[in-house]
Amino acid sequence: xxxxxxxxxxxxxxxxxxxxxxxxxxxxxxxxxxxxxxxxxxxxxxxxxxxxxxxxxxxxxxxxxxxxxxxxxxxxxxxxxxxxxxxxxxxxxxxxxxxxxxxxxxxxxxxxxxxxxxxxxxxxxxxxxxxxxxxxxxxxxxxxxxxxxxxxxxxxxxxxxxxxxxxxxxxxxxxxxxxxxxxxxxxxxxxxxxxxxxxxxxxxxxxxxxxxxxxxxxxxxxxxxxxxxxxxxxxxxxxxxxxxxxxxxxxxxxxxxxxxxxxxxxxxxxxxxxxxxxxxxxxxxxxxxxxxxxxxxxxxxxxxxxxxxxxxxxxxxxxxxxxxxxxxxxxxxxxxxxxxxxxxxxxxxxxxxxxxxxxxxxxxxxxxxxxxxxxxxxxxxxxxxxxxxxxxxxxxxxxxxxxxxxxx
Amino acid sequence: xxxxxxxxxxxxxxxxxxxxxxxxxxxxxxxxxxxxxxxxxxxxxxxxxxxxxxxxxxxxxxxxxxxxxxxxxxxxxxxxxxxxxxxxxxxxxxxxxxxxxxxxxxxxxxxxxxxxxxxxxxxxxxxxxxxxxxxxxxxxxxxxxx
Numbered sequence: 001x002x003x004x005x006x007x008x009x010x011x012x013x014x015x016x017x018x019x020x021x022x023x024x025x026x027x028x029x030x031x032x033x034x035x036x037x038x039x040x041x042x043x044x045x046x047x048x049x050x051x052x053x054x055x056x057x058x059x060x061x062x063x064x065x066x067x068x069x070x071x072x073x074x075x076x077x078x079x080x081x082x083x084x085x086x087x088x089x090x091x092x093x094x095x096x097x098x099x100x101x102x103x104x105x106x107x108x109x110x111x112x113x114x115x116x117x118x119x120x121x122x123x124x125x126x127x128x129x130x131x132x133x134x135x136x137x138x139x140x141x142x143x144x145x146x147x148x149x150x151x152x153x154x155x156x157x158x159x160x161x162x163x164x165x166x167x168x169x170x171x172x173x174x175x176x177x178x179x180x181x182x183x184x185x186x187x188x189x190x191x192x193x194x195x196x197x198x199x200x201x202x203x204x205x206x207x208x209x210x211x212x213x214x215x216x217x218x219x220x221x222x223x224x225x226x227x228x229x230x231x232x233x234x235x236x237x238x239x240x241x242x243x244x245x246x247x248x249x250x251x252x253x254x255x256x257x258x259x260x261x262x263x264x265x266x267x268x269x270x271x272x273x274x275x276x277x278x279x280x281x282x283x284x285x286x287x288x289x290x291x292x293x294x295x296x297x298x299x300x301x302x303x304x305x306x307x308x309x310x311x312x313x314x315x316x317x318x319x320x321x322x323x324x325x326x327x328x329x330x331x332x333x334x335x336x337x338x339x340x341x342x343x344x345x346x347x348x349x350x351x352x353x354x355x356x357x358x359x360x361x362x363x364x365x366x367x368x369x370x371x372x373x374x375x376x377x378x379x380x381x382x383x384x385x386x387x388x389x390x391x392x393x394x395x396x397x398x399x400x401x402x403x404x405x406x407x408x
Numbered sequence: 409x410x411x412x413x414x415x416x417x418x419x420x421x422x423x424x425x426x427x428x429x430x431x432x433x434x435x436x437x438x439x440x441x442x443x444x445x446x447x448x449x450x451x452x453x454x455x456x457x458x459x460x461x462x463x464x465x466x467x468x469x470x471x472x473x474x475x476x477x478x479x480x481x482x483x484x485x486x487x488x489x490x491x492x493x494x495x496x497x498x499x500x501x502x503x504x505x506x507x508x509x510x511x512x513x514x515x516x517x518x519x520x521x522x523x524x525x526x527x528x529x530x531x532x533x534x535x536x537x538x539x540x541x542x543x544x545x546x547x548x549x550x551x552x553x554x
Contacts, residue, residue: 345471346445346470348471351413351527363445363446364445377468407471
């Protein structure tokens with residue numbers, strides 16, 4: 001299996017990787033922020049603009065039919081990618097953030113009342129904290145937080161204690177962007193359901209790295225961003241169970257989300273269009289389709305296996321650097337190496353690595369409560385994708401030794 | 409490698425920051441915060457007869473922000489409030505424009521490399537933003553670099 005994963009061949013598909021930064025070959029270790037795009041995606045977007053460009057769902061002319069077909073085809077590809085029951089359960093959104101906001105606004109305003117409770121976890125990205133906080137402020141509901149241990153693993157027995165008849169929603173990330181922890185989402189969803197609550201899973205950091213099977217998972221909502229699965233920015237998918245989506249009011253009003261409009265009354269369109277007001281990100285949708293095809297062709301399982309080896313190699317290599325502390329050491333982890341170094345601020349590490357061509361993320365990773373928990377102002381995060389190599393991990397390690405020299 | 413940014417004097421002040429302590433008899437105090445990196449800084453200023461007689465700071469930050477705060481405290485002592493604010497202006501120009509380096513800046517010229525690192529300008533200006541706040545108004549809320 002190892003031999004079959006030809007990473008050098010795969011790197012040929014990503015033009016951005018072939019460049020020097022400050023005179024050194026680019027080592028891109030920031031895929032958790034945004035992943036690079038293969039030619040397949042770049043070409044699909046270009047082809048749309050060059051050959052098929054038209055608005056969708058409203059023209060009888062050839063171009064409109066072509067663009068409509070290409071855009072809608074992505075819904076079918078996403079259904080397959082996530083093993084959803086029906087493509088009507090897949091809503092195009094701008095990204096994970098909008099997916100969560102759609103649920104907290106539309107479902108939340110209708111169903112959450114004063115005294116109700118929303119459960120999130122200690123390792124959420126701000127995008128899975130703030131929308132629920134806003135909903136709680138508006139409705140008088142209470143936000144409860146599942147704590148974690150020092151490795152960055154959720155305390156499931158504490159979660160169990162938080163659940164009660166007032167719990168309406170459990171919103172938890174599948175994979176933590178700041179720590180890399182893979183959460184036991186199936187168990188989390190099951191426990192939420194047992195308590196009579198719904199479950200939303202933030203899949204932004206999971207979809208690029210592991211097989212997501214929505215029918216097996218049984219989450220009520222699941223959302224991810226196109227740009228983290230090697231597609232363009234500004235497009236993503238929100239999955240929702242049909243019965244729930246049907247009962248929810250529209251998120252935004254406008255064109256494309258209606259059946260009949262008069263000044264007295266508007267009848268809304270059926271799923272999924274009820275939640276898709278206005279001309280969408282057509283090029284983005286088409287690019288996302290190409291990205292899902294690309295990942296599927298490589299095989300998400302083989303990607304997982306390869307990245308797992310890469311992560312294990314990186315974990316061991318970083319652990320050997322004196323004064324370096326990994327933040328997030330869960331037993332189940334994916335593609336994130338977050339760390340701090342004694343006496344050296346992450347921003348200085350980031351700048352010094354950049355001068356060696358190595359791109360990492362530094363800061364709080366939109367997860368300030370996680371930083372507070374580990375009592376650090378920020379971390380340096382190297383995040384992996386299937387186009388990264390063992391040699392790039394070595395380059396990171398060498399780069400960090402140079403950083404230490406500067407501050408010695 | 410990056411000696412244009414991390415000059416010896418900057419490294420020295422980041423490892424051994426001067427005037428890095430609280431001040432019991434400060435007449436003004438301000439908090440600075442850089443939400444981008446979580447850096448926090450507390451600045452103490454003692455102004456007597458409109459002259460900055462003492463400045464100190466506490467906080468944690470990157471090498472650039474720590475060295476900037478340290479060098480700032482050294483360069484302010486004995487200046488009038490107006491002179492201090494003028495120095496701030498010149499420092500800001502040093503970081504954000506291509507203008508000729510003013511000799512009034514003294515040691516602070518070591519930060520001229522920062523202009524080539526736009527993402528780091530806020531690190532270098534945090535202490536100065538906080539100074540402005542401490543010198544201009546009676547404080548109620550922490551200032552931020554945003």
